Amino acid sequence: MTTVQNLDRLEERQARHTLSVQSLSKSYGEGADAVEVLHELDVRVEPNEVVCIVGPSGAGKTTLLRCLAGLLPPSSGKVMLGDQEMTEPLSEVGVVFQDYSRSLLPWMRTKENVAFPLQGRGMGRSQRMALAEQCLDAVGLPAVGRKYPWQLSGGMQQRAAIARALAYQSEILLMDEPFASVDAQTRFDLEDLVLDLRKRLGISIVVVTHDIDEAVYLADRVVVLSGHPATVVDVVDVPFGMDRDQIDTKADARFTEARRRILNEIRH
Amino acid sequence: MAISEKLSPPKVVPDPKRPSGPARRPDQKRFAGPARRRKIALVMWQLATAVLILLVWTLVYASGYFSPDLVPPFWDVAVRFVGLAVDPVFWAALAATMSSALVGLALSIVVGVPVGMFLGITPAFYRSTQFLIDLGRSFPVIALLPVMVLMLGATREMEVVVVFSGVVWPILLQTIYGARRIDPVIADTVRSYRIPMGLKFFKVVLPNAAPFAVTGIRIAASASILIAVGVEVLSLTPGMGGNLARAQTDGAPALALAYVIYSGLVGLVLNKILWLAEGRFLGWNRRVTGGGQ
Known part of the structure; x- marks a missing residue:
């Protein structure tokens, strides 16, 4: 019974809001020492869309993601969820951090980690545990709920972090270099998991990455950041739709073209 | 129906052949021998240290530099x-x-x-x-x-x-x-x-x-x-x-x-x-x- 109820809720969470930044700038420091990192960015993430943000390292990708998450106030401009301005983290937006080994709490079992944000919302124990179980299932981790995060491999920990964001019932998932420190095969599996979740749950996903292949493979649109301070130098539409394949998609001429275009922009 | 379909496990399942997690490797047993030998060696060194200390103690005592009222054997x-x-x-x-x-x-x-x-x-x-x-x-x-x-x-x-x-x-x-x-x-x-x-x-x-x-x-x-x-x-x-x-x-x-x-x-x-x-x-x-x- 509770299961059905939870699933209904999850469907309700299907992305409806557009997450956007409007002429967002961010500077660190104050006065004459201030360093502008992001300059007048405009980015939109439509419901059920995958948007990848690429750029050379130090381009302020993570800064942008932290602004989108409501963790960092912009120096000027706005972060909007629908028509509401975001000034703090909102429950519509779940974050998966790059450093999965530190974002999962080592003193809680994996399932408790996944259920923890729900406890903050006042959901009863049995209900949140059932939902956590489901979300672990959904990311392909059906049997590890009783284990501690440090007993899992890197890829499994990152799946658990994704499950936690899903359990939180966010409609928009923000991922900061989520697969930067797992091996290549695990990385492909996780990329396909992201696409699969988008397709099945109807959520929007923002992935920050420095890997251009990954960006083109995942994204409906790739936002290219470059320069100091970083500006949006290009937005590349990727026309592959919902169903993609690690081999066929990457061999497609349009994939190669998008890849070449982005690489040229980042090099300059 | 469509709802439950949404959350059925995806096709991506971790490959069982790949080691995932700190599962005990089968070759771990082979190291049991050297580990025990190391442990024995450690105990031997500790014993040797204790004997050495007692030896120094006895030498100090035997030298008669301190009165036996201060340093007993x-x-x-x-x-x-x-x-x-x-x-x-x-x-x-x-x-x-x-x-x-x-x-x-x-x-x-x-x-x-x-x-x-x-x-x-x-x-x-x-x-x-x-x-x-x-x-x-x-x-x-x-x-x-x-x-x-x-x-x-x-x-x-x-x-x-x-x-x-x-x-x-x-x-x-x-x-x-x-x-x-x-x-x-x-x-x-x-x-x-x-x-x-x-x-x-x-x-x-x-x-x-x-x-x-x-x-x-x-x-x-x-x-x-x-x-x-x-x-x-x-x-x-x-x-x-x-x-x-x-x-x-x-x-x-x-x-x-x-x-x-x-x-x-x-x-x-x-x-x-x-x-x-x-x-x-x-x-x-x-x-x-x-x-x-």
Whole structure:
């Protein structure tokens, strides 16, 4: 019974809001020492869309993601969820951090980690545990709920972090270099998991990455950041739709073209 | 129907052939042999060290540089050591010292951990009390002794107070440190998942501080025995220290040394017990920080 109820809720969470930044700038420091990192960015993430943000390292990708998450106030401009301005983290937006080994709490079992944000919302124990179980299932981790995060491999920990964001019932998932420190095969599996979740749950996903292949493979649109301070130098539409394949998609001429275009922009 | 379909497990399932997680590798058994040999080698080295110390002791004794009233031969001490084990006077002294030390330690925990947590999560209070804490921890507690003896006499209460004022500092400092030192990634996680204050305190700040507080308690436990014995030696309060001092003035150095060795052993055993308890309750911490992952 509770299961059905939870699933209904999850469907309700299907992305409806557009997450956007409007002429967002961010500077660190104050006065004459201030360093502008992001300059007048405009980015939109439509419901059920995958948007990848690429750029050379130090381009302020993570800064942008932290602004989108409501963790960092912009120096000027706005972060909007629908028509509401975001000034703090909102429950519509779940974050998966790059450093999965530190974002999962080592003193809680994996399932408790996944259920923890729900406890903050006042959901009863049995209900949140059932939902956590489901979300672990959904990311392909059906049997590890009783284990501690440090007993899992890197890829499994990152799946658990994704499950936690899903359990939180966010409609928009923000991922900061989520697969930067797992091996290549695990990385492909996780990329396909992201696409699969988008397709099945109807959520929007923002992935920050420095890997251009990954960006083109995942994204409906790739936002290219470059320069100091970083500006949006290009937005590349990727026309592959919902169903993609690690081999066929990457061999497609349009994939190669998008890849070449982005690489040229980042090099300059 | 469409709904349940949405959450059915995806096709991406971890490849069972790939090692996932720290599963025990089949070739791990092969290392059992060398591991045991290393252990035996370690014990041999420890024995050799002990023999060496006894040898140096005997040489010092045999050289006659110190009078035998100051440095007795180790076999005399060994006889006394065994004798004490069946002496009810010794056990009473041990109980007295232990109870003072442990009551002082318990008070330190009861005060140090909550105060440390409070100061750790309220930066304003921490900053305004920091100089007091720095002063307190560097204060030589034995210097308090004459004042305490005047105020409370050479009593059990006085001993407990001195132990407390000596060992509350490591517990307090470690707890403050643990409560303040939240990993930035965890802090971001807690914020972005909008974990409310109370839940954050009990499920994040407290477990995060626990291993630090326990380290403080372990340091404090050894120190509590040390201070209790020290207080007894100086003020002749009944207990191991009192008996030790009396044995020394009565010209029974072997007995005094036997007491010294027992004092050391008590501290060692207490430390070991706490170490085991820590492993039992905070095992995750050793696994996380111990590497090997």
